[in-house]
Amino acid sequence: MKNLKKTMIISFIIILSFLLILVLPVWNIKNINIEGNKYYIDDDIKIILGLDKPTHILTLSQSDVENSKKILPFIKEIHLDKVLPDTINLNIVERTPLGYIPFSGGYIILDEEGYVLAHHEQKIEKLPIIEGIKINKFLVGEKLVPVEDEEFIVLKEILSILNKYNLQEEVTTINVSDTEQIHLYINSLDVIIGDIKEFEQKIRWLIGIYDTYTIGVLDLSMIENGSAVLKPLE
Template sequence: MGASKNIQQFSNVEDFQYHKRNREREARKEKLRERRKKVLKIGTIVFVFIILILLSPIFQLKNINVTELKKYTKTEIMNKMGIQEGMNTFFASTSKAENSFKDDPYIESCKVNKKLPNTIDIDIKERKVRGYVPYMGSYLYIDEYGRVLDIQTSYTDHLPIVKGLEFSQFKLGELLQVKNDESFDVIVRIAQMMTKYELLDLVVSIDVSNPSDIRAYSNNVEILLGDISDSDKKIRTMAEILKKIPESDRGTLDLKDMTKPIIFKYLT
């Protein structure tokens, strides 16, 4: 006898059509399942391949370029950011590295860029100390905008000591809040001009207690600046003259009125 066959009988055409549609639907579902399995298999292979590539030695960090700073060394910056040679460049977190300096008063901005496969550039803009403000036996380190960067019991760089500012408190990383705003504006302007004309290392101190009678001191020379008018011209002239006066000379340099002849009065 031949092999028996599974024969279905239908009572009418509608039953036959219904059965046919079910079989076609099941066939499409099966085909879709097979296609999904195939796509998943290919996707898994591609994913594993990409991971293997990213974890390969080609992505090991070899080059770390860091902006040269005065406050921190390259090693200190790398350690604080958690960036080290040999780590995986692709998986290194630039946002975490940048945020590591967000509360540092000395750092104005920080940008970390990855250059695949093995290089990271660290670009840091640093605030620089431009003067010292005496405070209860210590010194506030301020930048050219009057922002407090640090407080120390002493100072090392030859920068002007600022006298005449009235304040009772301060906060690191913020502008110094003073009672005499006009004097504060004066010192900010003068600090910027002295930075421009490279005069900071020649001036020992600046007294802005009276904004109409600003005085600066350099070794044995007292400089009378008057008010803040013509500040650019006054500071430029002061820089030119101080660089020519011998350190042993003592006297007073009058720059209060730039429309009049400049007078240096020697002290005997």
């Protein structure tokens, strides 16, 4: 009986000592390393995560940092790495804005997956204006839900390929009003894409031609026949 009582006392002392150690200030986060952020400064991220005040390193979880994406829509992924006792590393992957949809006197900013990153009264980056997508409402940080699906599916493929070839800042307008007769506009060059078939190949043709011809109407809708037609502006 005495041995049991002694064991219980020792166990209590060990647990109490452990708990006392955990509440020591040494476990408060002191060093915060953030990488991969372009659209948000470090201080904004710290405030959203509550790291602008003393925070115990063991109370911060991956789910906590994941929840920050609801408030910081440009963040696609955020990964937490803890280095005990007082350091955390946050690695961020941001969404890339690829186009504007005019809406209610302003502009909705989209990424290649169709997520709404922001809504501004004016354009803040050099990105194409998207025509032909009808929407009734949207939520920042959520995928856009258009009135018609077909145009939106086509648009997402266009944005993805333009991003792949770093053309999102060159193209001024994307028109998908008629998905059988898609148009891209690069300053004074009207590019007739036709339908979305072989779109990446059409973009490769465009890159080669645009180095020489920057004005007129370029018809790439029949490149499967091995030809493109360039006409002067009427």
